[in-house]
Amino acid sequence: xxxxxxxxxxxxxxxxxxxxxxxxxxxxxxxxxxxxxxxxxxxxxxxxxxxxxxxxxxxxxxxxxxxxxxxxxxxxxxxxxxxxxxxxxxxxxxxxxxxxxxxxxxxxxxxxxxxxxxxxxxxxxxxxxxxxxxxxxxxxxxxxxxxxxxxxxxxxxxxxxxxxxxxxxxxxxxxxxxxxxxxxxxxxxxxxxxxxxxxxxxxxxxxxxxxxxxxxxxxxxxxxxxxxxxxxxxxxxxxxxxxxxxxxxxxxxxxxxxxxxxxxxxxxxxxxxxxxxxxxxxxxxxxxxxxxxxxxxxxxxxxx
Numbered sequence: 605x606x607x608x609x610x611x612x613x614x615x616x617x618x619x620x621x622x623x624x625x626x627x628x629x630x631x632x633x634x635x636x637x638x639x640x641x642x643x644x645x646x647x648x649x650x651x652x653x654x655x656x657x658x659x660x661x662x663x664x665x666x667x668x669x670x671x672x673x674x675x676x677x678x679x680x681x682x683x684x685x686x687x688x689x690x691x692x693x694x695x696x697x698x699x700x701x702x703x704x705x706x707x708x709x710x711x712x713x714x715x716x717x718x719x720x721x722x723x724x725x726x727x728x729x730x731x732x733x734x735x736x737x738x739x740x741x742x743x744x745x746x747x748x749x750x751x752x753x754x755x756x757x758x759x760x761x762x763x764x765x766x767x768x769x770x771x772x773x774x775x776x777x778x779x780x781x782x783x784x785x786x787x788x789x790x791x792x793x794x795x796x797x798x799x800x801x802x803x804x805x806x807x808x809x810x811x812x813x814x815x816x817x818x819x820x821x822x823x824x825x826x827x828x829x830x831x832x833x834x835x836x837x838x839x840x841x842x843x844x845x846x847x848x849x850x851x852x853x854x855x856x857x858x859x860x861x862x863x864x865x866x867x868x869x870x871x872x873x874x875x876x877x878x879x880x881x882x883x884x885x886x887x888x889x890x891x892x893x894x895x896x897x898x899x900x901x902x903x904x905x906x907x908x
Contacts, residue, residue: 605870606634608650608658608675610668613641619859620851621661627863640667647674657681657870660689661849665737669693681873683866684848688826692846695736695767698825702843705824708817709843710769718760721753721768730771732797732844735763739847746771746797772837772844776801779834779841781810781818782852783827784865788815791854795835805854814841821846828869829862 609625616622616639625635636653638645651674658675660682662668669689676686692698702709714736715721724731726747733756734744743763745756760766776798782789790810794803818832821843831850834841852858 605656605867606636606654607866607870608636608638608653608655610638610640610658610660610662610671612639612662612666612668614666615661618661618851620862621659621849623859624863624866627859628866631863633867638668638671640671645671647671651675651678651680655680656874657683657866659683659849659866665693681870683869684828684830685826689848691825692827692830692848693737695734695738695845696765698846699767699769701824702821702846705820707821707824707843708841710772713768715766715768718757718763718766721757721760721766724753724768726750726752728770732769732771733760734767734769735760736765736767738763744796769844771797772835772842774835774837777803777835778844779808779814779836780850780853781814781832781834782850782855783818783822783830783832784852784855784861785828785868786819786822787861787865788818789852789855790814793853807854807856811841817841817843829865 607628609621611621622637625637628635636655638650650671655675658672658680660668660672672682672689673686676682690697691701696712696714699709699712703712721733724747726749731747732744733747735742738744743760745752745759747753747756774795776795777792778795780791780793782791788810789807791805791807792803793805794801814834817834821832822828822830825846827846827848829849831847831852832843833845834843852862855861
């Protein structure tokens with residue numbers, strides 16, 4: 605296969621996705637790595653190379669997303685689906701879609717600027733404020749008292765649009781569930797709202813009800829390769845974030861698993877099978893990435 609990976613400066617030295625690129629190359633696949641922030645991209649030439657699929661690893665507002673959209677516009681397979689990526693990158697859109705479909709997302713309010721946060725009332729309990737275009741747990745703030753608002757307003761003044769959600773009481777442990785084309789892995793880590801709670805990031809058993817919620821998120825959003833952040837509160841699980849192409853941190857053999865999933869999704873989209881050997885990928889689904897989700901739904905694998 606020939607694949608194009610869009611990688612921005614922030615991820616130039618990360619295992620995800622460059623270790624995946626190296627693994628795919630060792631399996632005999634042709635991989636182009638495009639770094640849109642490091643030079644002018646000849647878009648016509650790039651789109652004409654005959655890639656089987658494009659893969660995006662970028663920050664929320666990075667230039668790679670524009671190139672990714674260009675590929676999707678001319679019919680090139682993208683992993684994930686380009687429309688789904690936009691849904692999760694704009695957290696207001698993602699929250700609205702999730703709540704419309706009955707997913708366990710918190711109630712959400714929208715603030716066009718940090719200056720408007722002075723209107724908030726914490727009498728109903730603590731609040732979480734975060735950027736609409738945030739990523740990697742960056743700039744997420746817990747507001748317990750009205751006096752916290754001045755600090756939050758200053759720190760979020762340059763973050764653009766904001767979301768405000770009720771804080772869900774929890775033990776300070778975030779569950780991060782990764783989906784690799786329906787193959788689910790649960791890990792735990794320290795919550796960005798509770799940095800004093802030291803948790804070693806590790807894989808843990810995945811509760812059935814959380815697995816069902818994550819599978820449903822993939823269906824509703826149209827995602828295949830994604831991560832879900834969840835906390836367990838008094839009323840059960842609450843989903844606090846969804847990310848396309850996350851780090852897959854603490855997933856055993858993550859590089860090989862992600863590489864295999866990319867090949868499986870690209871293969872499904874083009875409707876042909878890979879030659880035997882080398883990739884460790886089982887194929888045979890036809891009709892695009894959505895078909896892969898449907899195929900694994902009947903026999904979803906949960907890693908514990």
